[in-house]
Amino acid sequence: MSRIQSIRPESATGTTSKLFSSIQGKLGMVPNMMRTMGHSPAALNAYLQFSGSLAGGLLNAQQREAIALAVGEANGCDYCLSAHSALGKMAGLTQEQIRDARLGTAVDSKLDALLRFARKLVDQQGHVSDTELQELREHEFTDGEIAEVIANVALNIFTNYFNHVADPDIDFPKAARLEPSVA
Numbered sequence: 773m774s775r776i777q778s779i780r781p782e783s784a785t786g787t788t789s790k791l792f793s794s795i796q797g798k799l800g801m802v803p804n805m806m807r808t809m810g811h812s813p814a815a816l817n818a819y820l821q822f823s824g825s826l827a828g829g830l831l832n833a834q835q836r837e838a839i840a841l842a843v844g845e846a847n848g849c850d851y852c853l854s855a856h857s858a859l860g861k862m863a864g865l866t867q868e869q870i871r872d873a874r875l876g877t878a879v880d881s882k883l884d885a886l887l888r889f890a891r892k893l894v895d896q897q898g899h900v901s902d903t904e905l906q907e908l909r910e911h912e913f914t915d916g917e918i919a920e921v922i923a924n925v926a927l928n929i930f931t932n933y934f935n936h937v938a939d940p941d942i943d944f945p946k947a948a949r950l951e952p953s954v955a
Contacts, residue, residue: 776938778807787813804940805851822927829920833863836924838873839890843928845874846894851935853947885911893925
């Protein structure tokens with residue numbers, strides 16, 4: 773059960789009501805995370821603006837969803853893993869690619885470099901070495917794309933932590949736990 777109750781869209785007022793209407797128009801629903809975040813119109817608007825700005829950036833939807841999956845797995849966020857497994861599938865990721873992204877890896881060498889870097893950002897709290905940064909550049913990532921990788925990691929850490937505290941009910945198909953690989 774949620775630790776912070778979500779706001780029913782029909783009960784929302786003021787700025788929250790306007791934000792919910794916009795979300796409903798774009799997604800056809802107001803996900804529970806956003807309904808819970810709606811207690812602070814400033815926090816919800818900041819999330820929507822940050823997410824929306826990155827959606828129009830240099831990284832494509834598959835790359836952004838793969839980052840979300842890698843960060844969500846690193847932080848053990850069941851809500852985000854469920855949401856981004858569904859969104860990743862909608863962005864064209866296969867089940868295997870979704871699983872790999874959760875593990876911070878990919879068959880494609882460029883995406884693999886991106887995901888390994890994203891995981892290092894999480895695991896090392898942003899303190900990456902010159903060598904780790906250079907590995908990303910060797911896969912032809914521009915400084916703009918690197919800035920967006922960092923921004924996407926930060927956005928997903930925010931939602932992971934928000935969901936850890938609020939514990940909204942998962943309103944996406946629940947992502948299964950990853951089974952350890954058998955050697």
